[in-house]
Amino acid sequence: MWRAFNELQVYVEPDGTERPESWAFRDQTNEVSLFVAEETDLEWLHALLPGTRIAAITAGDARECGFLVTRDPFPGQPSHALICPLPQTRKSKGENARKLAKRARLIHR
Amino acid sequence: MSLAAVWAGSPVMLRERERRQQWSRVNILEKPRMLECLRMVADLTRLDANWDGHGSAKIQSAALSTAVGIMLQAPLEYLPMPHVCPVSGGSVGLHWRAGERELELTVLGNGAIEYLAVPGQRLEDEASIEEGTLSPGCAGDVGRWLQWLIEA
Numbered sequence: 389m390w391r392a393f394n395e396l397q398v399y400v401e402p403d404g405t406e407r408p409e410s411w412a413f414r415d416q417t418n419e420v421s422l423f424v425a426e427e428t429d430l431e432w433l434h435a436l437l438p439g440t441r442i443a444a445i446t447a448g449d450a451r452e453c454g455f456l457v458t459r460d461p462f463p464g465q466p467s468h469a470l471i472c473p474l475p476q477t478r479k480s481k482g483e484n485a486r487k488l489a490k491r492a493r494l495i496h497r
Numbered sequence: 498m499s500l501a502a503v504w505a506g507s508p509v510m511l512r513e514r515e516r517r518q519q520w521s522r523v524n525i526l527e528k529p530r531m532l533e534c535l536r537m538v539a540d541l542t543r544l545d546a547n548w549d550g551h552g553s554a555k556i557q558s559a560a561l562s563t564a565v566g567i568m569l570q571a572p573l574e575y576l577p578m579p580h581v582c583p584v585s586g587g588s589v590g591l592h593w594r595a596g597e598r599e600l601e602l603t604v605l606g607n608g609a610i611e612y613l614a615v616p617g618q619r620l621e622d623e624a625s626i627e628e629g630t631l632s633p634g635c636a637g638d639v640g641r642w643l644q645w646l647i648e649a
């Protein structure tokens with residue numbers, strides 16, 4: 389799955405490695421928007437959300453980090469999906485988002 | 498009574514003392530690290546609504562001013578540079594890494610601050626991660642976490 393997020397949410401590790409901040413996997417609504425990679429063209433995603441960076445995660449990563457994964461298609465975006473923190477894990481939503489961010493792999497254009 | 502003692506009690510000096518209590522006498526031009534941190538916070542004001550492509554609000558002024566307050570109070574000369582970033586909903590994220598320790602502060606639009614303190618990078622350290630919310634006006638608690646980071 390691909391998550392698009394603002395470039396300012398990229399953290400550079402002391403060794404120069406780039407990774408998404410945990411905030412890239414948090415949303416005010418508790419619904420984090422993603423796209424199913426197998427059903428999405430990367431160029432299309434860059435055109436839809438210009439200027440954003442994209443990170444790849446698996447649905448399994450999201451589940452193991454305390455998120456519910458669900459499809460959320462709408463007209464023009466059939467590959468749209470959501471991950472939402474499970475109610476029992478919302479007290480540690482920052483920690484779960486951090487775990488997921490550490491598993492994410494940045495896609496370089 | 499000495500002249501100095503008389504002068505210390507004069508209305509002019511009393512007003513000066515009040516002014517000093519009200520305003521910080523930090524000269525930020527002499528503190529390049531602080532200037533850089535303030536520049537990173539100021540950069541967030543350039544983001545329009547929907548800056549994340551997912552409908553987020555603009556970064557809220559209360560979050561920005563609280564973040565600036567943290568920077569002005571933080572012992573930046575003893576800390577690594579923080580990463581300042583926008584957070585969904587109009588909040589400000591401040592992320593420090595010192596040695597193996599990490600501190601993430603999410604400064605919310607109502608002045609409250611969420612913290613996430615990571616004591617180490619090993620798998621067994623995950624169990625000791627602390628997370629919580631500090632009420633608005635909790636500068637002392639922020640200072641405690643920054644001190645924890647300095648001790649890394």
